[in-house]
Amino acid sequence: MKSQVIETFGEPSVFQYKEISKPELKPGYVLVQVKATSVNPIDTKVRAGAVPTVAPEFPAVLHGDVAGLVSAVGEGVTEFKIGDEVIGCAGGFRGTDGGALAEFMLADVDLLAHKPKNLTMEEAAALPLVAITAWEALFNRAKLIPGQNILIHASSGGVGHIAIQLAKWGGATVYTTASSQEKLEIGTRLGADVTINYREESVHDYVQKYTDGKGFDIVFDTVGGENLDRSFEAAAVHGTVIAIATRSTHDLSPVHLKGLSLHVTFMLLKIVNKDMHKHYGEILKKIARVVEEGKLRPLVDSNIFTFDEVSKAHEYMESGKAIGKIVLKNCW
Template sequence: MRYAQLTRYGADAPFELRERRAREAGPFEVVVKVHAAGLNPADARGREGMGREGDPPPLGFDVSGVVTAVGAATTKFRPGDDVYGCAGGIGEADGSFSEEMTADERLLAHKPKSLSFREAAAMPLAVITAWEALVERAQITPGELVLVHGGTGGVGHFGVQLARATGAIVHATVSSAEKAELTRDLGAAEAINYRELEVADYVAKYTGGRGYDIVFDTVGGRNLEKSFAALATNGRVATTRPGDGLDLSVMGAKNATLHTVLMLIPLITGRDRERHGALLEKVARMVDDGRIRPLLDPHRFTLDQLGEALSFLDAGKPVGKLAVDIA
């Protein structure tokens, strides 16, 4: 089988297509014939090295495909099952930028029946992140007023839909009229062009000056200061990108809380992995019920164009998510 191997670290580092035999499944693992691999900012950071030394490991977190073999103790899947998950790209694990990968069954779920493999591959890391931020950390409840920064982003567009699915009232920031229309189509009651309105202006206009119960900040860094400013008293901020040197005094003045989310912890530590698989089973049912869907960028790439795809992603060009066609 073919796989893409990074030859060195760097923002423009090339990949080589190499051949190897698929690794046999361990007792609680499955072998997956990969149909598509989702792309995430974490893949671009992995390409750059993130401080690593030595030979680059296999890359690729998100996968969708068909189970071809199962380990001796596997009970969750059978050969022929369509699956998806965030199951590789960490440590010694196989990456999804490969025609086959062997993965921990706990990290996988049955693919939504209504989605193509390419659409399904675009979901796992991003939708798990949005779920952990809004449902588990911020503990969103029906009727709350929620602001999502980056309403058409890879994580943000799932945040809009999950918040709407819980019965919250969702507003989202965008950078253009076209993205505003997309965001409303995903369920946002208001789409706010942050290039046209300052925080104080849209808080006054859309919340009567009260602020938002929850702000989900997928931008992070200095943008968190805008999130703090937009927050209501006793509100909650959840972010995927905490910044350094931020003034948190406004959070204290509002009796607010700040939550950070790194959904890769189960992959890194090996603990609590079954939670991700169970969550993706729940998400698959929501997808098939028409409650959420991936916003897939129309640009298409194949395995031998992986370097171009990651550069396109790193430049911030996609609207929604990118996926690479493998099979």
């Protein structure tokens, strides 16, 4: 079958077209005819060799997010049948059976859900990793409840734009930050109650302005680095900070002084550990229902790439110019 593979870590140019064997079906798995995938920051990090502990063996087919059609069903599979439209984050990392940058992908059914009927394949492929991450962070870690106020950083980011919609669905009052008027408007369209230009307002100023200096019940940091320190500053006493990028060093004095709870969400842990797969599949099914209720929709960048343009897609991701998710469609 046709595929894009890497045989060494490196720049986006390391991708190369290659004919490889179609995966062999096994019990508990389905063979998915891939229609689309999306680029996540972790995909570029795997390609570059920045996270070798989760990288698959060479030659490697990357990308976890997939939308496609079930073309074959393994022994013991009852939930899916040939022809079903499915989504999932089901490969491209250590311990999985190949990624989505190929004509077919072998996927553990515990990592899949039926594709929401109101999404195209391209839209659906943008959903799994970021939506699972946001759900895990908001509902399983932060235990968000109706009536709380939450600050979500990066309104147009992959995880951030999904988190805004899920937090609103969960009954929270949502505040979000962005760096430009265009991105602030996106936050408003997605349902945020208040948008904040972090380049024009300091943390102290917007905490004073919107919470009378008390801080936010929950702060969801999807950025990392120095922004995590700003998240500590923005959180209320006994508040909760959730982070998805914490490979950095920080002074935890504010965490101590405020009695904060700090949670780190790294969704790949449950991808590379097979005994945790079912949990993510259950989350994805819940997300699909929210999508079909019309309460959640992925934001897809206007630049759509093909699988033959995967190097360009990775370059675009690393340029920081994308608005929402970068999607690739399979034209093979």
